[in-house]
Amino acid sequence: MTTSPTASTSPAPGGTATLLGHHVLGPELPAVPYDHPFRAEFRGWLQQHPLGPEPLEQDARIAHRRAWHRELAADGWVGLHWPVEHGGRGADALTQFMYYEELALAGAPEPANTPGLILLGPTLMVHGTEELKKRFLPGILAGDEAWCQGFSEPDAGSDLAAVRTRAELVGDEWVVNGQKIWTTFGQYADLVFVLCRTTPGSERHRGLSLLVVPADQPGVTIRAIKQISGDEEFCEVFLDDARAPRDWVVGEVGQGWAAAMTLFQFERGDQGYTDHARMLVRLAGVERRLAESETAGLVSSVRAATARARHRDLWVRIQGLRLLNYRGAVLATSGEGLGAVGSMTNLVWGELEKELGAAVAEAVGACGLRAGRHDTHERLHTRAASIYSGTSEIQRNIIAERLLGLPR
Amino acid sequence: MITEPASARDHAEVSALVREVAATTFTSEKVRAAAATALGFDEVAWKQLVDLGWPSLALDPAIGGAGMGTFVQCLVHRELGARLAPSPYLASAGLASGALVLLGDDRATDLLASLGAGTRTAALVLGHGRGWPTDDGPAGLTATETPAGWIVDGRAELVLDGARADVLVVVARTADAWGLFEVDARIGAVSRTPAATVDATRALADLQLTAAPARCLRSRPVTTDEVSGLVDRMAVPLAAEMAGAAVACLEQTLEYLRTRHQFGRPIGSFQALKHRCADVAVALTVAQEMVFAAAEMVDAGDVAGLRIAGPLLLARSAEVFLHAAEEAIQLHGGVGFTDEVDVGLYYKRALVDGELLAPVADAYARLDLVRAEGAA
């Protein structure tokens, strides 16, 4: 990894994108070879669709990702693993694995509509009525309707079963009351999927339902929360007599926990396939920048040597993540779920993401302290990686209790 | 909580007073408000510290100081660090005054007295940049003697209080060695650009000096070894601030672990979290002992001891502080990632403090070098 290829995020002259070579990913894995025709086909498309660098400012960044999502969707490059009837290609998980790797090698950003595309869409396919699928899936795929995840509450974070938000059926509508928090991109969302209590007096996992609530209505107030990175990516969502149509329930009424568990499987599976490749691409960039910083005297040679040892360690661990993701994709093609192994992926990913974010900023020495820089921002932004989608501590509990069978 | 270093027991009263003053003067609201102002510090609070005589705690009574030594001054640094105080105290009373005491001669007395009295504030500008200097290493700042007197040229980046200090205390490369100089910071020959960083509670600036008239503060040249000794010594007040901040960060986390409930229990009852706090506490206890042992070396004039203690405590305090702050964010969960609670501010302070004097890797490299010398 000493020779790092150049970044691919800026359009090359002549309007074609330069894609990083497969060597950045590490050794070839048998079921997803580098000369696979799928890779060649997608690379061909990516080459013809160069994209500009991602802006730092949050609104512009979201707009950039949304535009990219639409561009992909227009040619059928979103939700490949979705069934053909819902606008996908019915591709298997290994194809999806290659898809994410190629996206990363193109320097492409995260899909804009993750909560819809990765979480709610697939959950709808398992638990949703035909009507709901028809109503929502096309908008998710096209990127026309943005979603957010209304699960966590002030007193229900790690302990999600403690949710108190309640919904009551009044005529043909659910009337929802309560408060959600940490709702990522709530301010950009058209729709919120809300885990709430529909059986009055119920406790813990029982009596919950997963409702779809339109964001743009008087009963929904969304307030962004400032983060340590200066972004305002997550929000408080206040539900005061918010309305949702009677039929907008994902799964059976009162069976919301089962729907939520399905959704978590997707959070730990599908989403997982994408991450190692983006990490490897970022690491290659870090290694290149470190060399530049050393030449420019921004970091001493000792510091550079220490950083290089750390980069090697990161590379090794990202390869481990890649194998976990690969294993997940192989299992998925034979119809098996991830189970608690998903928690391993999540744990490894979250811890790596923080360290990689720190390595990005450290590669430029003290410059990585200066405000308004991508590398500075990345270090702060990645601190959350071991908190969202289940903290590292909770993932360890799941591994120890469900996988290893240790007493609770 | 974290046990007080044994050596600090004699100073329990001063310690308690300092803690109380710092806690009321630098509340979270006041710190945030002050950091957001143009100068980035609270002038009223600074005046209060001056009235208390804190800038001259360690100075000789002959120039108006309290003669209480660096040890006691480090108690102040620790508490200001704990509150993330946006204050000229570290730059002026800690670094610049310390440099004058260590390297200056009679010519430095006036300046030292005025810094102690708080009538002026200073920033320390190390011409070799960050880390420890070498004889043949690059120097960002050079000093030249002209018929009209000394002038200093060059560039220095991310200088603490560089944009708001009245005076720059400059260590610059001369033809054959180094020299210690006073430069009026408010003149045209000094261009100062505030450098916005992640931590608004530390005011950093990029400086460009163009034939800036300078007053030499010591007739004899300063050797590279002496500049290294200065870096060792500067590590002490900085490490005291880092240790104090780390303790405060742990305290806030412990408080949260006692009050936040999940799964029907205070989250502090989960062993996984208890063990993490215990590990931070152990590391912090050791770091504090290091800081105050080094402060005693400063007061005893133990240059050889500081040679090894300086890089050691700088590296360890930075690591421990950063680790404590990272753990604080994680153990707070989602709320730890918001700007609303202070743990994020501590994390950002840890990032900046970890670069101010020398990055950890450079401090360890220096430690290796000094240990090898000792073994030889």
Ligand SMILES: Cc1cc2nc3c(=O)[nH]c(=O)nc-3n(C[C@H](O)[C@H](O)[C@H](O)COP(=O)(O)OP(=O)(O)OC[C@H]3O[C@@H](n4cnc5c(N)ncnc54)[C@H](O)[C@@H]3O)c2cc1C
């Ligand atoms: C950037 C970001 C984006 C997010 N986006 C969303 C979103 O879109 N939608 C949504 O619903 N939620 C979202 N979340 C919320 C996230 O899921 C919660 O923050 C997370 O589940 C932790 O809950 P909490 O914040 O209440 O922390 P707490 O549960 O209070 O945890 C505090 C600390 O205690 C530890 N802890 C808790 N229980 C145990 C235990 N049993 N054993 C050991 N340690 C324990 C935790 O690991 C943590 O370190 C987001 C969070 C972040 C930071």
